[in-house]
Amino acid sequence: ISAPIKSKIGGKIIETEKDAAKQIKLLINKAKKEKKVFSYKKAVIYYEEAAIIATNWDVRTLLGELQEAIRLTQIDELTLSKSELEDQAHRAAKKKLFTEAAQKYKQAANVASQIFKLGVNQMQDEVKRLTSLSNKVGKL
Structure with a gap:
């Protein structure tokens, strides 16, 4: 996997693929919480940050799911x-x-x-x- 040595999203420095996976999971959970309280704009921001990390670290399996989550949140x-x-x-x-x-x-x-x-x-x-x-x- 060709991944950046370091990437920084939302103030968090991501140095390994494991860190990337943790951060993506954290951002997805934050987005889900925001959706529950109808804060759709914040939810989309969290999903987009997770998508950026997924792109940077070549986690293609999650990227499609994140793009769909963004689309559905925008529809909501x-x-x-x-x-x-x-x-x-x-x-x-x-x-x-x-x-x-x-x-x-x-x-x-x-x-x-x-x-x-x-x-x-x-x-x-x-x-x-x-x-x-x-x-x-x-x-x-």
């Missing part, structure tokens, strides 16, 4: 964001703030489009639904 974050935007749009429509509601639905449609780009095919219908709602509410 965007799904939460989409739900919040839909709720805001619904509340604005109830208050007859139709311009604001239309904007929020449009933002939610854009987020659904990002989720679709990450490989969630069901979001294509969701983009259409939210765009339609945005147009409908915008005309009121």
Whole structure:
């Protein structure tokens, strides 16, 4: 295995393959804890740091798993964001703030489009639904 003599990620110096494996495991556990409390951005950062270590130390078996974990975490974050935007749009429509509601639905449609780009095919219908709602509410 051709690996760097030393690498430094997150303030931790990694000198051996064993150190790399330990650090990857630690970062994965930190990422999982962050996901449990809906701190998706921090979780993605931890997964990315683990992926960098896996790349530097040529641990290809973990790299695919880490990339998938990053993708799924990003999907979770965007799904939460989409739900919040839909709720805001619904509340604005109830208050007859139709311009604001239309904007929020449009933002939610854009987020659904990002989720679709990450490989969630069901979001294509969701983009259409939210765009339609945005147009409908915008005309009121």
